[in-house]
Amino acid sequence: MDGAVKRNGLAQAASGQARTDSGDPTERSSAGVGLVRRLASLRLTLALIVLLGVGVAFAYLREGARTWPLVVPLILLAINLMAAVMTNGVFRRQTALLVFHLALVVLLLLVAAGRLTYLNGYVGVTEDVPFEGELSESDRGPLHAGALSGVRFVNRGFHIDYAPGLQREATRNQVAWQGSDGRWHDELIGDQKPLVVSGYRFYTTFNKGFAPTFRWRDTHGYVVRGSVQLPPYPLKEYSQAAEWSPPGSTLSIWVLLDIDEIILDPAEHTSFRLPEHYKLVVRIGRERHEMHPGDSLQTADGTLEFEGLRNWMGYRVFYDWTLPWLLAACAVAVVSLAAHFWRKFTARPWDA
Amino acid sequence: MEQELQVLWVAVTAYVFAGVVAVVGVVLGKRPERSVLALMLAGLALQTLSIGLRWDRLGHGPFITMFEILCSNVWSLMTAYTLVYWRIPRIRASAAIVMPLMFIMLGWLMVAHPGEGHYPPTYNTPWLYIHIGLGKVFLGAVLVAVGLSCVILLRHAGIGLQRLAQLPASAQLDELAFRCMAIGLIFHTLMLIAGAIWAQDAWGRYWAWDPLETWAFITWLTVAFTIHARLAYRLSPPVHAGLVLAVFVTAFLTFFGVPFISATPHQGAV
Ligand code: HEM
Numbered sequence: 093m094d095g096a097v098k099r100n101g102l103a104q105a106a107s108g109q110a111r112t113d114s115g116d117p118t119e120r121s122s123a124g125v126g127l128v129r130r131l132a133s134l135r136l137t138l139a140l141i142v143l144l145g146v147g148v149a150f151a152y153l154r155e156g157a158r159t160w161p162l163v164v165p166l167i168l169l170a171i172n173l174m175a176a177v178m179t180n181g182v183f184r185r186q187t188a189l190l191v192f193h194l195a196l197v198v199l200l201l202l203v204a205a206g207r208l209t210y211l212n213g214y215v216g217v218t219e220d221v222p223f224e225g226e227l228s229e230s231d232r233g234p235l236h237a238g239a240l241s242g243v244r245f246v247n248r249g250f251h252i253d254y255a256p257g258l259q260r261e262a263t264r265n266q267v268a269w270q271g272s273d274g275r276w277h278d279e280l281i282g283d284q285k286p287l288v289v290s291g292y293r294f295y296t297t298f299n300k301g302f303a304p305t306f307r308w309r310d311t312h313g314y315v316v317r318g319s320v321q322l323p324p325y326p327l328k329e330y331s332q333a334a335e336w337s338p339p340g341s342t343l344s345i346w347v348l349l350d351i352d353e354i355i356l357d358p359a360e361h362t363s364f365r366l367p368e369h370y371k372l373v374v375r376i377g378r379e380r381h382e383m384h385p386g387d388s389l390q391t392a393d394g395t396l397e398f399e400g401l402r403n404w405m406g407y408r409v410f411y412d413w414t415l416p417w418l419l420a421a422c423a424v425a426v427v428s429l430a431a432h433f434w435r436k437f438t439a440r441p442w443d444a
Numbered sequence: 445m446e447q448e449l450q451v452l453w454v455a456v457t458a459y460v461f462a463g464v465v466a467v468v469g470v471v472l473g474k475r476p477e478r479s480v481l482a483l484m485l486a487g488l489a490l491q492t493l494s495i496g497l498r499w500d501r502l503g504h505g506p507f508i509t510m511f512e513i514l515c516s517n518v519w520s521l522m523t524a525y526t527l528v529y530w531r532i533p534r535i536r537a538s539a540a541i542v543m544p545l546m547f548i549m550l551g552w553l554m555v556a557h558p559g560e561g562h563y564p565p566t567y568n569t570p571w572l573y574i575h576i577g578l579g580k581v582f583l584g585a586v587l588v589a590v591g592l593s594c595v596i597l598l599r600h601a602g603i604g605l606q607r608l609a610q611l612p613a614s615a616q617l618d619e620l621a622f623r624c625m626a627i628g629l630i631f632h633t634l635m636l637i638a639g640a641i642w643a644q645d646a647w648g649r650y651w652a653w654d655p656l657e658t659w660a661f662i663t664w665l666t667v668a669f670t671i672h673a674r675l676a677y678r679l680s681p682p683v684h685a686g687l688v689l690a691v692f693v694t695a696f697l698t699f700f701g702v703p704f705i706s707a708t709p710h711q712g713a714v
Contacts, residue, residue, distance in 0.1 A: 134676035141669045145662055152658040212649075255562075262565045283565045284645045295648035408648040415644070422637045426630065433626045442620045443534060443612050 125179070132175035140169045170197055188432035195425035202421060206414035208233040211240070211292070213409040217247040218303040218319045219402040227409060238411050243289045245269035247405050248278075250300065252364040254356055258326065263296045265405055292411050299406030300364070301325040301332075304347055304372055308338035310394035316340065321404045322349055325364075326356050343393045348373040349401075366401050374398075448497035449558060451490050452515070456550050458487035459522065463543030470540040470607050477536050484526045491519050507576065508561035510704060514553040516576075517583065517699070521546065524584025525591075535592065535620065537611050542591035571642035578635035582628045583695060589624035590692045592617045593685030600682040618681035621688055622674060628691075629667045636660060655705075659698040666691045 147161035173193055177183050183190040213230030217223045225241035250265035263282045269289050270276050279287060286293040305319040320336035333348040352369040356362050372383045374396070381389055385400040462483035469476040495515065499505055506512035525542055528535070596614045598604055611617065639660070640650040651657060670687040673679055679687070 134672060137672050138669060138676055141665055141672065145665045145669075148653075148658060148662055148665070152653055152655070158653070257562070259562045260565060262568065284569045286645075286648060293648060410648045415650070418650070419637075419641070422633075422640075426633050426637065429633065430630050433623075433630065437623055437626075442623055443616045 128175045129179050131172060132179045133172070134176070136172050137169070137176075140165055140172055144169065166200055170200055173197060186432060186435075188428045188435065191428035192425055192432060195421050195428060199418065199421045199425065202414045202418050206233075206412045206418070208235045209237065209411075209413065211236050211238060211409065211411040214297075214406065215409060216299065216321045216404045216406045217245075218305070218321060218404040219247050219249050221319060221402075222246050230409070232411075236411070238292065239290050240292060240411075243292055245287060245289060245294070247403075249403060250296070250364075250405055252300070254362045254364070256359055256361065258356055258358045260298060263298075265296050267294075286410075287407075291413055292409055294407040294409055297406045297408050299324040299327070301328075301404055302349055302366065303402045303404040304349065305399045305402050306338065307397040307399055308341065308394055309397075310338075310341065314340075317399075319402060319404075320345075320347055322347075324406065338394070338396070341393055343376065343391060345396070346375040348375075364403075366403065370401075372398055448494045448501070451497065452494040453554075455487045455490035455494060456554065458483050458490060459518075459543070459546060459550060462487060463539070463547060466537075466539035466543050470537050470604075470610075473607060473610075475536070475610070477533070480536070480539055481526070481529060484522065484529065488519070488522055488526060491515075491522070495519060502560055502563075504563045504567070505573075507567065507572065508563060509557070509559065511553065511556035511558045512561070513700070513703075514549060514556055517580065518546065518549050518553055520580035521549070521584055521587050524581070525587060528588050532620075534612055535617070537608065538588075538591040538595055541594045541598075542587065545587070545590065566646040569642065569645065571638055571645065575635060575638040575642055578631050578638055579699070582631040582635055583699060585624045585628035585631065586688070586692050586695055589621040589628070589688045592621040592624070593688040596621075596681045596685040597689075600685075614681040618684055621685065622671075625667060625670055625688060625691070629664075629671065632660075632664050632667060636664060655702050656698070659694075659702045663691070663694045663698045666694045 144162070144165035147165045150161040151158045174197065177190065177193065183193070211230060211232040213227040213232075215223065215227045215229075223243065223245050225243050227240070246268045248266040248268055250263060252263050253261040255261055265281050266278065267281055267287050268276050268278050269287060272290070281287045281294070282296055286295045288294075301322050301324045303319040303321045305317065307315060307317050309315045316339045318336070318339050320334050322332045322334050325332065332351070333346065336345050336347060337343055338345070349367070350371050350373055351367045352371070353367060355365060355367055374381045374383055374389065376389075376391055383389065383398040385398060388395055388397040462480050465476050465483065466480045468474075469480070495506055498512075506516040525539075525546075529539060595608055595611055596617055599608055599614055639657070643652070643657075644650040666687075670684070670691055673687060674684050677683075
């Protein structure tokens with residue numbers, strides 16, 4: 093009985109039959125209903141699922157064209173689905189099925205909201221040098237309105253073991269972060285656990301390395317401290333050089349870390365650590381100097397003192413306020429889908 | 445290593461015997477169901493032992509190399525099918541189709557290199573087991589649907605009509621295959637959700653259209669398509685069966701093809 097009713101409802105929706113009683117004073121609204129019925133076609137759903145599949149393949153092959161090939165079929169699917177919800181009796185009779193499909197629409201809206209307001213970025217943070225809200229790379233949705241500039245945290249150092257063959261094991265990074273009440277908190281983050289401050293999530297990455305740290309005293313006696321992050325180690329083991337300008341100065345300083353020991357022996361179990369035997373080659377213009385911790389160097393613009401080496405850790409930064417809502421919508425979708433099939437299958441055995 | 449491989453080869457032999465007995469049974473119109481079930485259970489027990497030995501030796505589960513992934517999938521597919529074989533006696537003759545399908549994976553497993561791989565730090569999470577476990581249930585459900593669909597297609601082609609007569613009518617097999625696809629859809633959806641949670645924890649993004657994510661999503665779409673097509677066009681059993689096979693092929697490529705041709709961090713370990 094139920095099957096017959098269902099089939100009727102479906103057949104109507106599927107063929108998109110519109111009732112066009114032309115003598116009716118509500119002709120226009122009836123034409124409207126006809127249009128909605130047509131839009132609600134299940135065959136259209138099939139075509140749109142195929143279109144979405146093609147869009148996914150296209151977006152995958154062309155990274156630059158990730159938006160429209162996905163957005164167009166998804167919007168069409170949402171319209172198709174909303175029209176079906178309005179006109180197809182199946183959804184009125186089967187609440188769980190309705191909830192499932194509505195959860196899909198909610199998911200879509202949340203993903204859209206997330207894409208408009210997200211932030212994705214990257215920053216390297218030198219040990220004990222506070223992060224002050226500046227990222228070295230980022231891209232964000234047009235409506236991103238987070239308070240990144242107010243985020244403060246300090247990388248307090250990290251520990252990474254390596255198995256033979258330079259196989260990286262767990263990353264354990266001690267950090268301190270400032271809560272909205274101004275108080276500081278300590279936390280251990282790592283592979284599966286980001287630091288979350290004001291909705292921004294900081295994930296440790298495999299990018300990390302050494303950062304020579306300097307004190308710079310300009311000709312007015314003004315002293316600042318700065319550090320330069322050398323390329324990631326051991327990834328760029330053989331190009332440990334970078335260019336740097338002291339804060340507030342136009343002087344260009346080129347530094348190279350010349351390490352005289354094996355830090356990560358591929359044949360052993362080892363841990364990431366600072367080198368002990370090294371020299372820092374500093375080039376300013378045509379002058380070349382070798383520096384050790386505590387050494388100073390006089391230039392026309394001021395005095396450069398090399399304090400020593402520190403670690404830096406690269407963090408991937410991610411902001412998306414929709415995450416918990418996405419999870420909730422997914423949970424509703426899956427539970428209602430399971431409930432729908434449960435009801436349907438327990439009502440009648442398969443070999444009845 | 446030697447011992448765990450020896451145990452594995454004995455398990456594989458048990459599976460092969462189970463398949464051969466099932467095929468011979470159907471061909472001769474006999475029902476050696478107890479022997480087939482006993483052989484499948486023996487194979488499963490031995491394979492469990494082999495996986496356990498290797499797990500203990502390496503300190504991690506079978507999630508890394510092609511050998512391990514094939515091995516754990518043979519195990520989960522055999523578990524899924526054995527369960528169905530035991531619980532739904534009316535479709536036992538489908539073993540004559542499902543087991544030869546398993547032979548392909550068994551053959552592949554035998555030529556895969558059993559060396560060990562590196563266990564990445566991002567795998568140290570319960571999400572590994574949840575994500576992978578859900579994927580295995582999905583594949584298991586699709587395998588059963590494929591077995592039933594092959595019977596429908598053989599009958600439609602007029603092959604072995606008499607020998608397949610011991611199985612229920614095609615309309616009933618079609619309904620059961622559809623139910624497997626429905627269960628598959630639920631578990632595939634759960635797998636995607638678990639994977640997204642894990643990706644967010646491990647790499648700071650829940651979805652990035654990497655090759656495996658893209659293919660897994662396309663597989664999900666093929667399941668949604670099949671379910672809707674069956675409703676929208678009231679498909680006949682053979683056409684639905686064809687779509688089920690298409691889902692299986694897509695899923696197979698996703699699970700066993702993509703992870704081994706892509707160089708992204710998401711190598712897939714299902
Ligand atoms: C692309 C994501 C979609 C998925 C995964 C999906 C999934 C499902 C599932 C699992 C069912 C239940 C099938 C059954 O009870 O036998 C169903 C039924 C249905 N779907 Fe969708 N759906 C999707 C999109 C849509 C859209 C866009 C529409 C809009 C027309 C739609 C319309 C329907 C209708 C009308 C039914 C009821 C069929 C019935 O039980 O008689 N679905 N869908």
